[in-house]
Amino acid sequence: MTPPHAEPALSLSAWLHLVLGELPDGAAVPSAGEQTAILDLARVAAHASERIAAPISAYLVGLTLRALPADERAAALQALVAHLERETGA
Numbered sequence: 001m002t003p004p005h006a007e008p009a010l011s012l013s014a015w016l017h018l019v020l021g022e023l024p025d026g027a028a029v030p031s032a033g034e035q036t037a038i039l040d041l042a043r044v045a046a047h048a049s050e051r052i053a054a055p056i057s058a059y060l061v062g063l064t065l066r067a068l069p070a071d072e073r074a075a076a077l078q079a080l081v082a083h084l085e086r087e088t089g090a
Contacts, residue, residue: 031070037077038062044081048088 010018016029030038041061042054061080065073084090 028070031074033074034070034077037074037081040081041077041084044084044088044090048084048090 013029020027020029038058038061042058045054045057061077065076068076
């Protein structure tokens with residue numbers, strides 16, 4: 001019998017704000033579009049490669065795209081995800 005899943009201690013919003021509180025000023029919660037694209041990137045990475053590629057890929061992309069405005073970051077992420085899906089069939 002599978003044990004029931006416990007509710008997470010913190011919501012996504014609460015967690016992100018906790019993390020932001022530990023980062024230098026200027027860090028911000030990703031927009032809804034960015035969050036969706038980040039999760040899509042993680043999904044593709046986890047299905048097309050070793051699962052550990054998902055968080056490392058998200059980190060690399062975040063470092064690379066950090067200077068773009070939020071809407072441009074989301075669009076760049078979405079384009080990257082679409083390209084990776086075509087390349088890997090994930």
